[in-house]
Amino acid sequence: MTRRIPVVATIVVAAAAAAMIALGIWQLHRAKWKEGLLAKYAAAQNLPPIAWPTVPLHQDQMPLFRHATGVCLQPTAHRAIAGENLSGEPGYSQIVLCRTGVEGPGMAVEIGWSKNPNAPINWRGGPVSGVIAPDSQMGMRLVAASAPPGLETSAPPSLRTIPNNHLSYAVQWFAFAAIALGIYAIALRKRWATEGQKP
DSSP states (O other): OOOOOOHHHHHHHHHHHHHHHHHHHHHHHHHHHHHHHHHHHHHHTTSOOEEOOSSOOOGGGOOTTOEEEEEESEEEEEEEEEEEBTTOOEEEEEEEEEEOSSSSOOEEEEEEEESOTTOOOOOOOEEEEEEEEEETTTEEEEEESSOOTTSBOBOOOOGGGSOOOHHHHHHHHHHHHHHHHHHHHHHHHHHHHHHHHOO
16 A cells, blocks of 8 residues: 655645754854854953953954953943842942043943942042953943942953853754654654555
8 A cells, every 4th residue: 555645744844844953053053153252252361451442343343351441531321230249249230331532332331239229329430440241232341340439349251151052952953853753753654554444
């Protein structure tokens, strides 16, 4: 007896499995890219300090995790985000947005840490040095090496905060593809068994 394979269903399942495999391969490439990026950031921690960039930078050009110095001419805004102090105690990092000149991208400075998200900020700007960290709004911010009165020094940025889960994502996509093909194979066997029982 000839076993019939449903053409449309087979095409749909094959296309879905192929897409999942492609996503898995893409995640493998992303994992390799992330490993290179983390190695670049690790090396940046040992490079000499630089001046805070005065022109906007593309994301791939940001000197993250590098020591830097800058001058806050005038604080213009303030926000607080979850953060840690040097002892690893959870609380709120106090970030001040600064004007750095007539033109340019400005500068975000994490001036310190507090348990209170609404801690009073008495900092009026000036020279600041620290380590450049990723920032969700500005792309990068300078985590100050010391805090002004009323705040504690923030923990410096750590590579641990940048996840590299792409390998596990790749494994998941490959597993999804294998499961989909396995389920379809079982469905075909049941269909063929049912067809074989028909007179």
